[in-house]
Amino acid sequence: MFSLATFNVNSVRARLHVLIPWLERHQVDVICLQETKVTDEVFPQDAFRDIGYNVAFKGQKSYNGVAIASRHAIEDVAVGFDGTNGPVDASRLLRCRVQGVSIVNTYVPQGRAIDHENYAYKLQWFDRLAALFDAEYSPAEDLVWCGDLNVAPKPEDVHDPDSHRNHVCFHEAVRQAFARTRTWGFEDLFRRFHPEPGQYTFFDYRRRGSVQRGLGWRIDHILVTPSMAHRAKDCSIDLQPRLETKPSDHTVLMATFDLS
DNA sequence: ATGGTCGACTCTCGA
Numbered sequence A: 001m002f003s004l005a006t007f008n009v010n011s012v013r014a015r016l017h018v019l020i021p022w023l024e025r026h027q028v029d030v031i032c033l034q035e036t037k038v039t040d041e042v043f044p045q046d047a048f049r050d051i052g053y054n055v056a057f058k059g060q061k062s063y064n065g066v067a068i069a070s071r072h073a074i075e076d077v078a079v080g081f082d083g084t085n086g087p088v089d090a091s092r093l094l095r096c097r098v099q100g101v102s103i104v105n106t107y108v109p110q111g112r113a114i115d116h117e118n119y120a121y122k123l124q125w126f127d128r129l130a131a132l133f134d135a136e137y138s139p140a141e142d143l144v145w146c147g148d149l150n151v152a153p154k155p156e157d158v159h160d161p162d163s164h165r166n167h168v169c170f171h172e173a174v175r176q177a178f179a180r181t182r183t184w185g186f187e188d189l190f191r192r193f194h195p196e197p198g199q200y201t202f203f204d205y206r207r208r209g210s211v212q213r214g215l216g217w218r219i220d221h222i223l224v225t226p227s228m229a230h231r232a233k234d235c236s237i238d239l240q241p242r243l244e245t246k247p248s249d250h251t252v253l254m255a256t257f258d259l260s
Numbered sequence B: 001a002t003g004g005t006c007g008a009c010t011c012t013c014g015a
Helices: A016-026 A045-049 A117-136 A172-182 A189-193
Strands: A002-008 A030-034 A054-058 A066-070 A075-079 A093-098 A101-107 A143-148 A220-224 A232-238 A252-257
Touching (some): A030 A143, A066 A101, A101 A117, A117 A172, A220 A252
Parallel strands (some): A002 A030
Antiparallel strands (some): A030 A066, A054 A066, A232 A252
């Protein structure tokens, strides 16, 4: 079996007390992290190596930052879309290959507001991703695109969709931009196993009791090509890390595959 | 009701 998880940690250094015990318990083959908020010089590699994980990372001070940890060799590491990236895009996109599976880990820009320039940049980001998939991959190969995508694709993916129709993570334009890139060749793996509404990966910690009151969003995703979808055995949300005393807003989303 | 709480880092911003 091959297991993969994705987790927006909101500072990898501040979340080690949650992340390391979680990895020791679940022993996933790969975990993709977002918002590590740390430069490469001071990334806490030893914490991963000490529990048997290799780790690749790309970050910047204070904001963004992505990492991939694996119990297996991490090959063909690349950052950003191409050689012309600024530091921001490089710290939002990290890709590699593990056990013959191509993995693209993204922290998609949040967008701030639908009338803010960052939202146009966010919409473009999905088109740039589609171009990357066109250039570097094939829908016929074993490919996983996962991470904090900052988009709730359908009304059932957000509590109270009516009041959030102008939110940058649910607005019609961002859902269409995401859908265009998804149709390059991806299946939303969580929905393959859990069609029921009201399943969320993110609970804002500025809202008291958001987990208990179900005030969440499904904005973290594991998208896979058909060859991976057919061999998937499960995809689930682990709420436990979100229930810690000092949690990230995000839960852990994880999947298992039978690659034999 | 336009709040609330984190994290990094400068006394403010992004989420």
